Amino acid sequence: MEAAGRPERIDHRSYERQGIDKIPSIHLGVAASQMERKGIATEKGNINRQIAADNKLLKEIKARITRLYKWTKEQAGKPEGKDSIMAQLYEAQLSEGKPGSRYGKIKDLKESAALFNFLNGNHITSMEQLYEKVAAMNKDYYSLRGKIVTAERRIKVLDEHLSMWEKYERNKGTRRQFDKMKPGKKKEQFEQKHGAELALYEAAVRYLEKLKANGEEITPKKWQADADRLKAEKSVQYQKMKAMREDIKAVENLKKTAEQLARTETEPARKKEEQEL
Template sequence: DFCHIPVSIIKRSAGRSAVAAAAYRSGTKLTNEWDGMTHDYTRKGGIVHAEIMLPAHAPPEFADRSILWNSVEQIEKARDSQLAREIEAALPRELSGEQQLALVRAYVKDNFVDKGMCADFAIHDKGTGNPHVHIMLTLRPLKENGQWGAKCRKAYDLDENGQRIPDGKGGWKNHREDTTDWNDKGNVEIWRAAWAAYTNRALESAGRPERIDHRSYKRQGIDKIPSVHLGPAASQMEKRGIRTDKGEVNRQIAADNKLLKEIKARITRLYRWSKAETEKPQTQQSSLTALWEAQQQLDAPRTRTGKIRALQESAALFSFLQANGIQSMQQLHEKIADMNIRYYDLRGKIVKAE
């Protein structure tokens, strides 16, 4: 199945704080020393596990959630500062709670903590069939002495001889560059692929046949419209037999997917059949007689119902040939090939619309 793994930045310019986010994710009460606001989420349910994982050179006191995120808030002085990165991922329901926790720990350690980031993760599961994990990550590197390092540094522009270039104002042309590669755009794809790999390994170790794929349905080559995420409220209502708007959309999508699958299967069968017929000697495909005979040989029905259906399909085929002016197998093959192309064009429009 396709898994959606959103990656986002917690930033002050959006009115957010790292302390508030950490309190909500962990279901705890924390006070943000930067603005003096207290965030109490101790009554929030569904928090299965919350844990902080630190790189070896991080100050031991960062194991305290309040100290860690208040330290982040204090080091960021600007009102539009980026405070933390957050990754959210669905956990396989096929795994036990212990197996889910082991999966998250291994993933977080290998992909983030070992790279120097401090990680604060929380597993949520309200019993509504949607277990998931929130992973908050620090953005600044930690120096070996445990102090926060700079996110970026000034780098001078150099000419072809490796010399600094004057800016005409008594200084040198320069630009800012990140001190780490954590913000590289390619990382999102790497982290998503890693989550799929770690999850599939955990499922395999548990003896489960299910597998996930971080790529979209389109990139996987699957002709399927992604369904709408119901969320806990709609999921509970649907379980009680109450039909919701989101549920209705998903039912329509499921019906559309079934129809699309049937259409695609029929086009594929026709395409392969017509292609095989066009490759036969020319004398066998010069008229509709050969086409009709070949069609009659396809899965000749034995039951009365099957024969009636075959007669209906033959009538439909005859109408199709007449309407499109098809006089040979070659013309039919070209027409079906065009239908195949238009099918994929339509699929793209449907997915975009959904």
């Protein structure tokens, strides 16, 4: 990019080192990449597709909460009174269905049972209280996102540990058989035939030896238990994240209704100006 005169730069550091709260995809490897290109789904490919969906959810909720946070903060700074948004909303609710009501044409209000359930359920009667609720939702989002991303990163490490342990266990018999053979043509033929298994075993040994050198114990059962626990916890956290969508939708409907109410206030004045012209 630099050679092309463009300002962007590729950062080869991990998301964690860059300080980005995003779930990293896993490396497919040659075999899985070839299968995926042929349209054959693989376990690693499925994991990456789930990670992409998870990142999309995190990004979507972040964008929606950020918009609502800015709007409620702006509205909370305005003076409250009989003409405030919240006062108009409750007046509109009481006037709904009455002949001649100026709120009768507001579509969202007719479908706003969830909106008022949200307000009443959270004891919200002012924009300041709504802002505090959205601020709390925003805080909860970042807390959940941090837990999800941290768990996913650890799961990725544990899955790699387990994958290497599985390669070690699966191929150690082949290596022992090879080591017992006397030098000669048969051993050479065996090595040619089982070269892939021997290479996987050697890679696994190097990986596990590096772990031990870094002070980590080789505990496959614990790795599996930790991975299962983290995956279960992450699933619960995602359900909480998805549940936030309902509250977000309620506040979005409130914002939309408030904008419609504002238009009902300005419409008569606009028509009067047009008539005078």
